[in-house]
Amino acid sequence: MNEKVIIFSAPSGSGKTTLVKHCLQEFPDLAFSISCTTRNARGTETHGIDYHFISADEFRxxxxxxxxxxxxxxxxxxxxxxxxxxxxRIWATGKVVIFDVDVKGGISLKKYFGEKALSIFIMPPSVAELEMRLIARGTDDLETIKTRVEKATEEISFKNDFDEIVVNDQLEVAKNKIENLIKNFLAL
Known part of the structure; x- marks a missing residue:
């Protein structure tokens, strides 16, 4: 298998992580790229599995x-x-890299990898629905949610910078569409 990457980006709360986990179960040739972050772990997140949690100084x-x-x-x-x-590390194992990144990160990765990349934007059904999901998730305070919703509105304006846009209003439909996109990309 040649060196390929699949990029998932979306506003926070769009269901991107759920869809990425589904892809990892469906496609054994995919391997998750663990991002680095300086933020604190949320909920059950684990260092080295969900993220590499490091200090801002170490990041810089x-x-x-x-x-x-x-x-x-x-x-x-x-x-x-x-x-x-x-x-x-992932390419050395012969697998395809799958990314779960924010919108700016997704655009940067697509520019970096070019034709080796399939970039998918996960679109929430609406900003109001996105806000409801963030509240229901219960991991952020209301001020953080307000900031995320404002950021989501801006991020949605970049959706056309991605190869594909998948609206996640019905999870099973979104899963099927993504499976087909990945099958076609891997077959290239």
């Missing part, structure tokens, strides 16, 4: 070492990034 040191494919300072001192070593 890695930026200086040119260790990232892409990175973003999403909020002040809240960094997210993709380590080059993580992509190389």
């Amino acid at each position: 040191k890695k930026i200086g070492e040119n260790a990232f494919v892409e990175f973003e300072e999403v909020y002040s001192d809240k960094y997210y990034g993709t380590l080059k070593s993580e992509v190389e």
